[in-house]
Amino acid sequence: MHFNKIPVSYAKALIMAAKETGRLDAVYNDILMIAELIKRAPDLRGFLENPVVENKSKKKFLKEFFASRISNESAEFLSLLINNKRGVYLEEVCGLFKFYYKKEKGIKSVTLKTAIDIDEKLGARFMEMIEKKLNSKAEITKEVDTSLIGGFTLKVDDRLYDASARAQLEKLRSLLSGKT
Amino acid sequence: MSHLNPAEVSEILKKKLQNYQWKSEYEEVGTVLQVGDGIARIFGLNNVRSNELITFQDGTNGIVLNLEEDNIGAVLLGSSEKISEGDLVKRTGRIASLAVGEGLLGRVVNTIGRPVDGKGPVTGELFDFPFERKAPGVIYRQPVAEPLYTGLKPIDSMIPIGRGQRELIIGDRQTGKTAIAIDTIINQREFYEKGEPVYCIYVAIGQKSSTVARIAKLLEEKGAMKYTVIVSAPASDPAALQFYAPFAGTAIGEFFRDTGRPALIVYDDLLKQAVAYREVSLLLRRPPGREAYPGDIFYLHSRLLERAAKIISSDRIAAQMNDLPESIKHIAKGNGSLTALPVVETQAGDVSAYIPTNVISITDGQIFLDTDLFNSGVRPAINVGISVSRVGGKAQIKSMKKIASTLKIDQAQYRELEAFSKFGAELDPATMNVIDKGAKNVEILKQDQYKPMPVEKQIVMIFCGTRGLLKDIPVTGIKEFENEFLRTLEDKHLELLKQIKEGVITEEITLKLEETAKEVAEKFIPRTTRQI
Numbered sequence: 001m002h003f004n005k006i007p008v009s010y011a012k013a014l015i016m017a018a019k020e021t022g023r024l025d026a027v028y029n030d031i032l033m034i035a036e037l038i039k040r041a042p043d044l045r046g047f048l049e050n051p052v053v054e055n056k057s058k059k060k061f062l063k064e065f066f067a068s069r070i071s072n073e074s075a076e077f078l079s080l081l082i083n084n085k086r087g088v089y090l091e092e093v094c095g096l097f098k099f100y101y102k103k104e105k106g107i108k109s110v111t112l113k114t115a116i117d118i119d120e121k122l123g124a125r126f127m128e129m130i131e132k133k134l135n136s137k138a139e140i141t142k143e144v145d146t147s148l149i150g151g152f153t154l155k156v157d158d159r160l161y162d163a164s165a166r167a168q169l170e171k172l173r174s175l176l177s178g179k180t
Numbered sequence: 181m182s183h184l185n186p187a188e189v190s191e192i193l194k195k196k197l198q199n200y201q202w203k204s205e206y207e208e209v210g211t212v213l214q215v216g217d218g219i220a221r222i223f224g225l226n227n228v229r230s231n232e233l234i235t236f237q238d239g240t241n242g243i244v245l246n247l248e249e250d251n252i253g254a255v256l257l258g259s260s261e262k263i264s265e266g267d268l269v270k271r272t273g274r275i276a277s278l279a280v281g282e283g284l285l286g287r288v289v290n291t292i293g294r295p296v297d298g299k300g301p302v303t304g305e306l307f308d309f310p311f312e313r314k315a316p317g318v319i320y321r322q323p324v325a326e327p328l329y330t331g332l333k334p335i336d337s338m339i340p341i342g343r344g345q346r347e348l349i350i351g352d353r354q355t356g357k358t359a360i361a362i363d364t365i366i367n368q369r370e371f372y373e374k375g376e377p378v379y380c381i382y383v384a385i386g387q388k389s390s391t392v393a394r395i396a397k398l399l400e401e402k403g404a405m406k407y408t409v410i411v412s413a414p415a416s417d418p419a420a421l422q423f424y425a426p427f428a429g430t431a432i433g434e435f436f437r438d439t440g441r442p443a444l445i446v447y448d449d450l451l452k453q454a455v456a457y458r459e460v461s462l463l464l465r466r467p468p469g470r471e472a473y474p475g476d477i478f479y480l481h482s483r484l485l486e487r488a489a490k491i492i493s494s495d496r497i498a499a500q501m502n503d504l505p506e507s508i509k510h511i512a513k514g515n516g517s518l519t520a521l522p523v524v525e526t527q528a529g530d531v532s533a534y535i536p537t538n539v540i541s542i543t544d545g546q547i548f549l550d551t552d553l554f555n556s557g558v559r560p561a562i563n564v565g566i567s568v569s570r571v572g573g574k575a576q577i578k579s580m581k582k583i584a585s586t587l588k589i590d591q592a593q594y595r596e597l598e599a600f601s602k603f604g605a606e607l608d609p610a611t612m613n614v615i616d617k618g619a620k621n622v623e624i625l626k627q628d629q630y631k632p633m634p635v636e637k638q639i640v641m642i643f644c645g646t647r648g649l650l651k652d653i654p655v656t657g658i659k660e661f662e663n664e665f666l667r668t669l670e671d672k673h674l675e676l677l678k679q680i681k682e683g684v685i686t687e688e689i690t691l692k693l694e695e696t697a698k699e700v701a702e703k704f705i706p707r708t709t710r711q712i
């Protein structure tokens with residue numbers, strides 16, 4: 001049941017188009033910015049999704065707003081999306097684009113969460129270990145998450161290694177309460 | 181307590197903990213792409229299955245509905261407030277399910293089995309039952325053979341329902357659909373008290389919470405909650421919970437069915453459920469079809485109602501039933517049943533709308549309720565002429581079958597002639613007789629709410645009607661006659677009532693009935709008539 005191929009197709013098309021013009025990195029930066037903006041300003045999403053607002057005014061707004069800040073490729077892509085009445089999908093397209101970009105570049109997306117702030121030296125060693133193990137480029141994010149209680153979690157793309165105290169306690173709890 | 185040795189406690193705990201290993205594994209996770217309106221779109225989770233339960237970072241659960249290229253669509257079983265783009269989503273590896281057991285009886289729970297009646301957690305042993313489950317195959321079924329009494333004269337006499345059957349209750353709003361369902365549940369008290377309970381599940385979809393609370397209170401007062409579970413998915417619940425509610429209720433029904441017991445489930449109503457499903461489907465961007473419903477709405481209802489069944493009596497075969505949950509294999513038994521009474525609301529009596537026609541074609545018959553009848557005081561407002569039960573006749577007891585056999589035709593004839601008589605035509609005595617009998621029967625078939633009647637009493641009353649024994653009693657005196665007649669039989673001929681209940685009907689019995697009816701009728705015949 002493929003009901004939702006649309007955002008996938010658009011994201012992939014954007015990757016291909018940007019690659020052709022050799023502007024993949026620039027477009028990636030634009031998309032990061034747009035995604036951030038949608039996240040921060042939910043009104044924008046509402047505006048783009050609103051079928052009552054005419055395409056013309058949507059495009060005019062986007063042009064004025066983004067004109068100096070994004071590349072031609074990205075601007076044209078936004079126009080296309082609006083023209084085809086696919087403004088609704090912008091958020092998903094951005095999300096998917098980020099994943100496809102990293103896949104294209106062979107970049108692993110790694111997130112290391114620890115319960116307490118780890119010192120520079122330990123952090124650096126950890127990172128080194130990860131890169132060696134993965135044997136590829138990695139975009140690494142470090143976060144402190146006190147809800148882990150202790151230990152760490154490591155997420156590499158769509159895999160999660162959960163070595164936190166919270167996860168262990170959760171396992172213990174379900175073992176003792178008999179629920180699995 | 182004083183004998184409890186701390187060392188023993190430690191030993192028990194130690195045993196439990198022996199299985200515990202401090203071990204972490206890689207697990208598959210997804211990332212939220214977009215969330216809102218009770219729907220989340222997630223990137224990743226490439227190995228997730230349809231209908232699998234997933235867990236969001238904040239602990240909220242969801243059910244996977246759309247599997248697509250590189251992304252999935254899921255419905256949230258809670259609020260989307262604390263979920264945001266970029267959040268992690270984990271698989272559970274489990275198909276969405278419900279914890280069911282005897283402890284649910286007397287309780288009001290929501291779609292995911294959480295009590296909403298403020299009476300604390302559900303107690304007792306609970307078993308995991310999936311929302312979605314294949315219906316039992318033909319070899320595990322047997323034909324409908326035992327009656328499921330509604331306690332309502334027009335239904336039990338002319339549109340009889342059998343255990344394992346699916347009978348639709350359909351009509352406009354405020355025509356007494358819910359009343360029929362609730363009365364049927366109340367009527368099962370007789371069997372609970374006899375130690376042969378028919379377990380009831382009332383699924384309230386898209387109703388007001390206050391309405392559901394009122395129904396729960398009413399069933400409590402009528403002593404019906406002891407064998408009843410209410411699944412409540414009020415209008416204020418997320419659409420996903422509303423459209424899964426019938427599946428949750430059915431899972432509970434299957435627990436009773438597959439442990440060898442009779443169960444009855446009411447879906448009130450499937451139109452509201454379809455609307456909730458439509459909402460979710462549109463949000464998931466599934467292509468809309470007729471009346472904007474998704475293309476698989478028919479399939480949704482048919483696979484739900486297919487699960488109503490009468491299970492084969494052999495325990496051995498029943499235990500091998502397809503898709504039987506692992507957790508109850510050791511207590512599975514044959515001979516159980518699940519009877520379904522779906523309710524569908526129509527607009528201005530239009531049964532040819534999409535959802536009504538669908539559900540009519542899936543069920544084994546329909547009870548049509550009519551606004552005009554309701555307003556003219558015929559309640560239950562059943563339009564007998566177009567109501568049918570395709571399989572229930574086989575389950576009717578002999579005494580009822582014999583006594584009520586001509587009732588439906590009599591009433592059809594009556595309605596025709598009655599319309600004719602309105603033209604003021606001069607009518608012959610035979611015609612007058614038919615009209616009089618019909619009018620009296622209409623009166624007999626009326627029944628107050630919350631007063632379901634045991635089958636033997638229904639039979640003796642219908643006997644009076646079809647035999648024309650009420651000829652001299654005015655229409656307004658029929659109800660009083662009924663009370664008096666039934667009281668007299670209970671006082672003087674209890675044994676006879678018992679026999680009729682067993683299905684026995686002999687010449688001797690009918691003679692006795694006739695005699696008693698005539699005696700009682702005497703008191704209700706007006707002077708003027710008597711003198712003639």
Ligand SMILES: Nc1ncnc2c1ncn2[C@@H]1O[C@H](COP(=O)(O)OP(=O)(O)O)[C@@H](O)[C@H]1O
Nearest residue numbers: 352353354355356357358359559560627628629
């Ligand atoms: N047999 C009956 N006798 C008298 N009143 C009834 C009867 N059946 C239903 N009613 C009343 O009619 C109203 C509508 O009934 P309800 O079952 O809620 O209708 P629906 O579910 O079709 O909307 C309620 O106020 C109910 O009490």
Ligand SMILES: [Mg+2]
Nearest residue numbers: 357358359448
């Ligand atoms: Mg109702």
